[in-house]
Structure formats: structure tokens, C-alpha cells
Amino acid sequence: MAADTPVSIDGSFLEGGGQILRMGLALSAVQVIPINVTKIRAGRPNPGLRPQHLTGLQLTRDMCNGKLEGGQIGSCEITFYPGSVDGGNHMADTQTAGSVSLLIQAALPCAAFASSPTRLILRGGTNADMAPQVDYTIHVFRKVSAWFGLNFRLFLKTRGFYPQGGGEVSLEVKPSNEGLWAADFTDFGEVASVYGKSYVAGTLPVKVAHKMADSAEQILMEELPRGIPINIERIKEQPGRAVGNGSGIVLWAETTTGCILGGSGLGKRDRVAEDVGAAAAKEILESIRRRACVDSHSQDQIIILMALAKGKSVVRCGPLTDHSKTAIHVAELMTKVKFNIREDKGSDCIYMECEGIGLLPKQR
The missing domain is CATH 3.30.360.20 (RNA 3'-terminal phosphate cyclase, insert domain)
Structure with missing residues (x-):
């Protein structure tokens, strides 16, 4: 495949929509691989991009000096051509109660492989349905991501709730100059x-x-x-x-x-x-x-970190959620890694394993 030929992703796979867009664009940005996502939220009553999805796409585009085609509300197909992830200051506002925690999920991998520190001002819903609350990101996922060498600081300025939104957080990320490392939490x-x-x-x-x-x-x-x-x-x-x-x-x-x-x-x-x-x-x-070592909310968020890290990560967790299955699908498609799922006999836990690609910022 030519370097400028986008990787094609079916946006209707399993969970569909948001998870594919966040994972796909983040992996596109850090590897400088263009992508084309089709059938975005195709099975939903209001198919296509919603404001919170578009805000995340635009944020990722800005963070990596990329080009986004099809970036309009209601679009069922987008094509993304990434550039260099330079760090610096960025702002994103869903102008709805769309979750700032989901914006963070898209932005964190990009910031980890930026050429300089990143500071983001993010506005929208801080405590919303169908997404991790910002307090979870601060007190749980921040510590989980540190296992892989991804360190960030997240500050809550204003809470925002459905339907108005209006919350604000600031996110500060230092780039992982030596890349991410594998984690063994079993x-x-x-x-x-x-x-x-x-x-x-x-x-x-x-x-x-x-x-x-x-x-x-x-x-x-x-x-x-x-x-x-x-x-x-x-x-x-x-x-x-x-x-x-x-x-x-x-x-x-x-x-x-x-x-x-x-x-x-x-x-x-x-x-x-x-x-x-x-x-x-x-x-x-x-x-x-x-006796899971991560909960279901962190389970799908660490998949991109496992794929990009150097070495073999092994994590004991509960049964795979649809979000996790979607994340694995996108990670395998975009990085060519293989996730191995082993059942823990006698329990409903699994061991999720992956030999990461060991991406380094200088390889971009």
C-alpha cells in the first residue's frame, strides 16, 4: 500500500462510531498513516458525526497539523491525512454536553508522541452519561496510564452537565521521549x-x-x-x-x-x-x-497503549466489552499487532496480551 493511500476502516464495526474515530485518528496521527472511515454511526437514529465527534476530529487534526475531509455534522465518511505532532497549546469546545473525557482519549496518544509538551483547554460535559466521569480520568486512568510511561496532569476548573455542558478542564502532557513501555498487571x-x-x-x-x-x-x-x-x-x-x-x-x-x-x-x-x-x-x-487488575472503563483505553508500547504487555481483566473489541480491531488494523486473549479457567476473567510495536517519536 502506498504511503499516501488511506487505511480503510468500517465505522459500523461493533460499537461503531466514537470509539473507532478516537482510536483511528490517534493511531493515524502518531504513525503518520492516513485513514478513511466509512459508515460512521450508520445504524443510529441520527447517523453520521455529532458535535462531540467532530470536535474530537478537529482537535486531533489541529494537534498533528493534519487535513480532514468530510468534517461536517452528519458526515458518514471522513478521510484524514496527518502531519507532524508538534505539541503546544490547543483548545476544543463541544458547545454541548459532549464528554471532555472522550476528547482526552483521542488527544492523549497524540500528546504522548508530540515533539514538545502539550497543554489543552477542553470544554463540554465533565460528568456525562455513556462516558467516564472526569473524576475517573483524574483519579483512576491517570494512574493506569502511568504504568505505560504516559504521564499527564488534568485539572478540573468547572463542572458541566447535560444538557447545557459548559464545563472546562485543562490537560498537560509531557511527551514520552523514549516511547511507552509494556506493562504486566496480572x-x-x-x-x-x-x-x-x-x-x-x-x-x-x-x-x-x-x-x-x-x-x-x-x-x-x-x-x-x-x-x-x-x-x-x-x-x-x-x-x-x-x-x-x-x-x-x-x-x-x-x-x-x-x-x-x-x-x-x-x-x-x-x-x-x-x-x-x-x-x-x-x-x-x-x-x-x-480480582481484575483494571476495570471495564480502563480496559478499552489501555489497548492503544499496549499496541504502541515496547515489549509484551499482559493485563488481567474482566470479559471484553464491545468497546474493547472495537479498540482491538482498530489497533490490529492500524499497527499490525496481534492481541491474544486467554481465559482464566475457573473465573470470568481473561488475560489480554499484546507485543507492542515500540513506537518512538523520532520514528515519525
Whole structure:
């Protein structure tokens, strides 16, 4: 295949849409391989690019001095020609409640292989459905990504909720000058501690945060061995620190071997606060029961890191989600690596293995 011939990706594969676009463009940018994505969100009631998808595409384009064809709302096909990833300052605004955490997923790999440090201002929804809450990215995925040598700092300035959005975060990334390294996380160890943050914003009373936290704490105390510290912070965001009304809870458990697992719940008008807290506790307990070394949210996010790292990564996790299957499909197509999935007999866990390509910034 000629160097300027785009790799073709079917955007309707499994999960379809967002995951393929984020993974595809990031791998396109860091390897300087053009791509063509077709049938974007083809099976959805409103097919094609939505504002949050287009914002992510434009951000990746700007970060790598690339060229994007078909970048309009409703487009079902795009072609992307990447340039050099130079770092520097960039800003992206979904102008909706589209998730800033999903923007981060697209931007992080690009910034890791940039020629200089990157600073991003990202605006949109910080705590939204169908995406990791920004608190999860700060307290869980930041530590998981450090296993692979990807280090970043993420600061929450303003929370933004559905439907208005309006939240803002700043992301600072130092390039991985020696590339990423393989990670071996197969030893769960034992749970050492659980932390959390239960928050409300806008006109919601702080007692809602207490109810979510109390419910989560009660379930964790009943299910975990005695003596494990549980510290859940209850927060009422100050005026100016949030746009609109919202609430939620994010929990994270740390193990004696360095594993970190998350669980979360997002408040809604039709959800009782206690149920939100219980959902977060049950989610984190499910990963602990499995003795998984990453939770389902980190599972799909580390696939691109495993593919680009130097050496063989092995991670123990729960069953593959559709997002993870989609991420593996794109990673194998774009980098020619092979992911090997081994079942752990006697449990519902798997071992996910990959010999990465060992990409170095200088190879671009």
C-alpha cells in the first residue's frame, strides 16, 4: 500500500462510531498513516458525526497539523491525512454536553508522541452519561496510564452537565521521549484502601452528596474485609465551579500490588441518591470480586497503549466489552499487532496480551 493511500476502516464495526474515530485518528496521527472511515454511526437514529465527534476530529487534526475531509455534522465518511505532532497549546469546545473525557482519549496518544509538551483547554460535559466521569480520568486512568510511561496532569476548573455542558478542564502532557513501555498487571494482590468523591452542584443540597456517599460506604463496609480504610469526600461545588445542576459519585480502590479500580454513578432526576451511590459501590465490587487488575472503563483505553508500547504487555481483566473489541480491531488494523486473549479457567476473567510495536517519536 502506498504511503499516501488511506487505511480503510468500517465505522459500523461493533460499537461503531466514537470509539473507532478516537482510536483511528490517534493511531493515524502518531504513525503518520492516513485513514478513511466509512459508515460512521450508520445504524443510529441520527447517523453520521455529532458535535462531540467532530470536535474530537478537529482537535486531533489541529494537534498533528493534519487535513480532514468530510468534517461536517452528519458526515458518514471522513478521510484524514496527518502531519507532524508538534505539541503546544490547543483548545476544543463541544458547545454541548459532549464528554471532555472522550476528547482526552483521542488527544492523549497524540500528546504522548508530540515533539514538545502539550497543554489543552477542553470544554463540554465533565460528568456525562455513556462516558467516564472526569473524576475517573483524574483519579483512576491517570494512574493506569502511568504504568505505560504516559504521564499527564488534568485539572478540573468547572463542572458541566447535560444538557447545557459548559464545563472546562485543562490537560498537560509531557511527551514520552523514549516511547511507552509494556506493562504486566496480572497480580491483583489485596484491596488496600478505597477512596471516593461524592459531589453536588448548582441548587442541589449537599445532603444529596451525603446520601450517595453513605449508601456506597455502607455496601463497601458490608462486602469488604474489616479494617480496609474507606474515605469518601462529600462536596458541594462553590458558585462558579459548575454550570447547571448535577450530582454524582466516583470511587476508586487501590490494591497492594498497585492496581487501581473505579466505580461511578451519575445523578438523574428519576434516580434516588442512595441508588446512585449503591451503583458505584456495586460496580467497583464487581471488579474486586473478579480480582481484575483494571476495570471495564480502563480496559478499552489501555489497548492503544499496549499496541504502541515496547515489549509484551499482559493485563488481567474482566470479559471484553464491545468497546474493547472495537479498540482491538482498530489497533490490529492500524499497527499490525496481534492481541491474544486467554481465559482464566475457573473465573470470568481473561488475560489480554499484546507485543507492542515500540513506537518512538523520532520514528515519525
